[in-house]
Amino acid sequence: MTMQTTTNLFQRFQQRLEAAGGEAHYAESLVEAADILAAHPALVQREIVVPPAFEARQPWGAILPMLAERGIAISEAGDPASVADFPAGLSSAELAIAETGSILLAENALPARIVSMLTLTHFALAQAGTLYPMLEEAGSALQRLTAPGPDQRHYISLVTGPSRTADIERTLTIGVQGPRALCVIIVE
Amino acid sequence: MSTELTPLTPPREAQVENANPTNEEQPFDVRLEHALSDQHMHAALERFAPSWRDSRAGVFSYEEQEYGPDYSFQHMRSTLRQAKDYATEHQPELVARFKEMARAAGAIVFEARTAEEANRYIYDLCQRKGIDLVVKSKTMVSEETELNHYLEARQIRAVETDLGEWVAQLAHERPSHMVMPIIHKTRQQVGALLSEATGREISREDVAEQVAVIRVEHRKSFLNAGMGISGANALIAESGTVMMMTNEGNGRLVTSLPPVHVVMAGYDKLIGTFAETMTQLRLLARSATAQHITSYTTFITGPAIPGHEMHIVLVDNGRSEMRADPRFKDALRCIRCAACANICPPYAQVGGHAFGYIYSGAIGLVVTPFHHGIEAGAGPQSLCVSCNACETVCPVEIPLPGLILDVRSRVVEAKGLHWIKKLVFGAMARPRLFNVATRLISIAQFPVTRGSNFIRARNFGILGKLPLPYIRPMVKLASWHSLPAFASRPLRDRVKRQLERYERRDAIDRVLPDRVPANATSRLTVCYFAGCMTDRLYPEMGQAVIHVLQTCGVRVTFPLGQNCCGLPALNSGDRRDGAAMARQTIIMLEQALKESEADYILSASTSCVATIAQDYTRLFEDLDEQGWLRRARELAGKVVDFTSFLERMLAEGVQLPVRQENGEATIVTTYHDSCQSCNCLGLRKEARSIIRDALGLELREMPQADVCCGFGGSTSIEHGDVAERLLHNKLRNAESTGATILVADNPGCLMHMRGGVDVNGKKLRVLHLAQLVAERLE
Ligand code: SF4
Ligand code: SF4
Numbered sequence: 019m020t021m022q023t024t025t026n027l028f029q030r031f032q033q034r035l036e037a038a039g040g041e042a043h044y045a046e047s048l049v050e051a052a053d054i055l056a057a058h059p060a061l062v063q064r065e066i067v068v069p070p071a072f073e074a075r076q077p078w079g080a081i082l083p084m085l086a087e088r089g090i091a092i093s094e095a096g097d098p099a100s101v102a103d104f105p106a107g108l109s110s111a112e113l114a115i116a117e118t119g120s121i122l123l124a125e126n127a128l129p130a131r132i133v134s135m136l137t138l139t140h141f142a143l144a145q146a147g148t149l150y151p152m153l154e155e156a157g158s159a160l161q162r163l164t165a166p167g168p169d170q171r172h173y174i175s176l177v178t179g180p181s182r183t184a185d186i187e188r189t190l191t192i193g194v195q196g197p198r199a200l201c202v203i204i205v206e
Numbered sequence: 207m208s209t210e211l212t213p214l215t216p217p218r219e220a221q222v223e224n225a226n227p228t229n230e231e232q233p234f235d236v237r238l239e240h241a242l243s244d245q246h247m248h249a250a251l252e253r254f255a256p257s258w259r260d261s262r263a264g265v266f267s268y269e270e271q272e273y274g275p276d277y278s279f280q281h282m283r284s285t286l287r288q289a290k291d292y293a294t295e296h297q298p299e300l301v302a303r304f305k306e307m308a309r310a311a312g313a314i315v316f317e318a319r320t321a322e323e324a325n326r327y328i329y330d331l332c333q334r335k336g337i338d339l340v341v342k343s344k345t346m347v348s349e350e351t352e353l354n355h356y357l358e359a360r361q362i363r364a365v366e367t368d369l370g371e372w373v374a375q376l377a378h379e380r381p382s383h384m385v386m387p388i389i390h391k392t393r394q395q396v397g398a399l400l401s402e403a404t405g406r407e408i409s410r411e412d413v414a415e416q417v418a419v420i421r422v423e424h425r426k427s428f429l430n431a432g433m434g435i436s437g438a439n440a441l442i443a444e445s446g447t448v449m450m451m452t453n454e455g456n457g458r459l460v461t462s463l464p465p466v467h468v469v470m471a472g473y474d475k476l477i478g479t480f481a482e483t484m485t486q487l488r489l490l491a492r493s494a495t496a497q498h499i500t501s502y503t504t505f506i507t508g509p510a511i512p513g514h515e516m517h518i519v520l521v522d523n524g525r526s527e528m529r530a531d532p533r534f535k536d537a538l539r540c541i542r543c544a545a546c547a548n549i550c551p552p553y554a555q556v557g558g559h560a561f562g563y564i565y566s567g568a569i570g571l572v573v574t575p576f577h578h579g580i581e582a583g584a585g586p587q588s589l590c591v592s593c594n595a596c597e598t599v600c601p602v603e604i605p606l607p608g609l610i611l612d613v614r615s616r617v618v619e620a621k622g623l624h625w626i627k628k629l630v631f632g633a634m635a636r637p638r639l640f641n642v643a644t645r646l647i648s649i650a651q652f653p654v655t656r657g658s659n660f661i662r663a664r665n666f667g668i669l670g671k672l673p674l675p676y677i678r679p680m681v682k683l684a685s686w687h688s689l690p691a692f693a694s695r696p697l698r699d700r701v702k703r704q705l706e707r708y709e710r711r712d713a714i715d716r717v718l719p720d721r722v723p724a725n726a727t728s729r730l731t732v733c734y735f736a737g738c739m740t741d742r743l744y745p746e747m748g749q750a751v752i753h754v755l756q757t758c759g760v761r762v763t764f765p766l767g768q769n770c771c772g773l774p775a776l777n778s779g780d781r782r783d784g785a786a787m788a789r790q791t792i793i794m795l796e797q798a799l800k801e802s803e804a805d806y807i808l809s810a811s812t813s814c815v816a817t818i819a820q821d822y823t824r825l826f827e828d829l830d831e832q833g834w835l836r837r838a839r840e841l842a843g844k845v846v847d848f849t850s851f852l853e854r855m856l857a858e859g860v861q862l863p864v865r866q867e868n869g870e871a872t873i874v875t876t877y878h879d880s881c882q883s884c885n886c887l888g889l890r891k892e893a894r895s896i897i898r899d900a901l902g903l904e905l906r907e908m909p910q911a912d913v914c915c916g917f918g919g920s921t922s923i924e925h926g927d928v929a930e931r932l933l934h935n936k937l938r939n940a941e942s943t944g945a946t947i948l949v950a951d952n953p954g955c956l957m958h959m960r961g962g963v964d965v966n967g968k969k970l971r972v973l974h975l976a977q978l979v980a981e982r983l984e
Contacts (some may be wrong), residue, residue, distance in 0.1 A: 037498075098463055128510075154484055160480045170508075172509065172510030174504070175504045182453050185370035186391070188386070195367070195424065196456075196502070
């Protein structure tokens with residue numbers, strides 16, 4: 019993929035995600051991603067919760083020391099009550115889709131899953147190489163990820179923006195049961 | 207634990223339920239009356255419908271523009287239709303594959319034949335595991351099986367965690383809309399319910415505060431519940447995966463936190479592959495809420511967490527019966543997007559509770575009889591005005607209006623036809639009797655028409671107060687739209703001179719070649735089928751049609767044997783008389799075509815065109831009368847409507863000698879798209895181009911030009927309140943343009959709208975397109 023198409027793709031992704039009430043950033047490197055995180059208003063309390071064993075996750079684990087360097091306390095997700103309404107959570111996406119501004123999360127373990135379900139702001143990292151134009155790619159990935167075997171992913175979500183409702187008088191309200199904000203950082 | 211949660215979900219007590227007019231245990235009339243008197247709901251729905259239409263259209267056209275024709279609504283809906291049809295046809299294989307894959311991933315699959323079996327399975331599971339608190343995310347099938355009720359009667363608390371569903375539960379009501387459960391409630395009502403449930407004062411105005419309540423209140427339930435019950439938007443056979451689409455985030459918590467997750471889904475949710483599912487999720491989000499995709503689309507393949515259980519309850523409850531029916535199996539394609547409710551004009555007037563059961567709108571009218579019996583569907587089906595709008599927006603191309611008529615004829619078969627209808631249709635099916643009857647009425651009506659074109663309420667005078675049967679209902683009807691008078695001389699008595707004059711002139715033109723007008727080159731002959739309204743009520747419309755056609759150089763013939771096409775009977779579920787009229791009409795038209803060597807059969811009533819060209823084939827398919835079916839198909843190819851015929855002639859270079867406006871003030875017109883014109887025949891630009899380009903008149907679009915005027919055949923008689931509101935909206939929209947002429951090309955709408963204008967005394971002329979053209983000719 020050329021630089022040009024990546025940029026176009028990112029712009030489309032960003033536009034769609036913003037339309038869904040989310041936020042998208044582009045980072046040249048993990049260091050830049052750490053900078054974006056550290057400067058984010060959702061981290062004023064300087065703490066973030068991550069899935070267990072995130073430090074071993076390729077290629078994302080390396081961001082944890084960078085965050086620590088920037089004065090951010092990192093906690094590992096445990097039982098749901100402890101993660102509930104945590105100001106910020108960080109996890110990683112399998113891929114991203116420009117057409118809809120979505121990310122695909124595929125975590126089997128509950129503590130990893132609830133980082134994207136119960137925190138107030140959810141940050142997700144995705145590799146630029148896994149940003150695809152159309153949902154068809156999500157379809158193929160789903161087929162792959164749900165294939166029987168030891169690596170089968172039982173719980174996969176396409177997430178597009180923060181949780182929302184328009185149930186009362188069709189007034190759009192952001193942040194119902196899930197996070198109030200979603201911030202995706204696409205890392206080159 | 208349970209005492210702490212008591213205020214959240216007060217049990218549905220028997221008296222409360224009986225007192226609740228939104229409940230299906232109330233008779234249809236009671237529900238309808240309640241719905242019609244609910245001003246809040248009415249206002250909310252009236253605001254919602256147009257805004258949904260605009261945003262839905264916007265999202266689909268955006269996608270098409272960005273990604274090309276493969277992502278157009280039309281293309282995607284036909285793709286999904288094929289995928290869902292495949293799933294219905296190959297259901298046994300898909301079920302087997304789904305079960306195999308889901309089981310391999312660790313899920314337990316249970317197949318429930320009935321609602322009771324499904325409910326019992328879940329209850330037994332609770333029993334076995336000692337569960338007394340269940341959290342739920344939106345599950346329409348559980349509403350269908352009345353699961354909450356079932357569990358609560360057995361001391362198991364079921365808490366709805368979707369905001370709207372929860373509020374409905376607190377109000378002891380059923381959701382009134384498949385996607386927006388409490389569209390009928392105001393924020394004040396929601397605030398009051400939440401305050402009562404939580405025992406503290408919650409704002410009646412601040413929606414954000416109200417939404418925040420649910421996060422706090424439900425957190426405890428999520429952490430304490432022994433079971434989470436969810437629905438499914440799709441069951442993906444290739445991998446045994448359950449797909450669920452939500453916006454609030456409660457769905458993911460329901461399916462993640464409790465140790466037991468139960469999915470309830472109908473067999474109709476099966477789909478073959480992930481690739482097909484991507485098309486479904488696009489269409490569903492876009493059709494339901496005009497989102498490109500919902501916030502959370504979750505794919506669950508067996509339990510993810512060691513020690514957790516996942517049960518999938520596949521529910522039949524009438525679906526096999528649907529699948530076995532050659533027509534109704536189409537309804538199994540439904541993805542529950544509610545587009546067919548959002549677009550439905552009567553729905554916008556009465557809301558979902560009048561429909562009685564969980565599935566409201568067009569699809570509700572179709573499937574409710576299968577899930578809950580024909581009696582349950584008998585009242586609600588009468589709301590349908592056969593406007594066909596639902597079929598145009600359904601993302602899986604379900605022929606909803608036709609299926610609703612099938613339900614209607616089953617109701618008529620079971621319960622019989624109203625005696626007035628029986629009398630009228632019986633007469634209409636006998637052309638000679640009908641002819642004599644209408645002529646007699648045209649004389650007898652004088653006391654109430656006083657020689658005018660209308661039967662007016664005020665003309666009844668003392669007569670209207672007498673306790674005569676059917677006079678009072680008639681006065682009531684006429685009070686909001688004057689009824690049409692029968693013409694003293696029907697069109698059939700008037701056409702002879704008009705047709706002969708043309709033949710004479712034509713003969714002269716032929717011998718004097720330099721007098722041949724440019725228009726005469728094509729020399730088409732059309733056989734004019736007027737339709738009974740034009741013939742008996744509005745002969746002047748028919749004369750205008752003939753005049754305009756002749757001016758275009760078209761030879762017109764008028765078979766005197768013509769009678770009603772059968773539409774009123776067919777639309778009322780009276781197949782017997784309807785089929786009789788259809789057969790008569792086919793014979794008559796075949797003969798007329800032969801005798802006059804006509805190129806086309808033309809009608810200026812788009813309702814008649816749709817009946818002859820579309821409904822006949824369906825009728826004879828259903829009756830399995832192959833001979834008639836063949837004849838109907840052949841005839842269908844010959845039938846054209848006046849509007850598109852004229853537009854085509856003009857496009858091919860035929861010139862209309864249009865009067866130039868000199869000094870006259872500009873005439874401003876507005877156009878009403880009759881349902882049959884736009885939804886059945888797909889006409890939109892034709893009439894507009896005639897008015898603007900050929901006549902050179904100003905045309906101002908009215909808001910919601912293509913929404914039903916409320917005529918809807920006999921609905922305006924059966925549900926006068928609904929029809930009156932639709933008419934009121936139509937005339938208000940028409941007047942808002944400042945136009946002085948309201949144009950349409952279907953006599954039924956013209957009749958309805960003229961009646962309304964006559965009552966409210968507005969200065970609006972209501973004309974058939976042909977009349978407008980005829981008026982503008984030199
Ligand atoms: S045909 Fe019209 S009135 Fe009947 S269900 Fe469909 S949208 Fe509603
Ligand atoms: S019938 Fe069609 S429009 Fe109606 S809910 Fe089902 S899929 Fe949607």
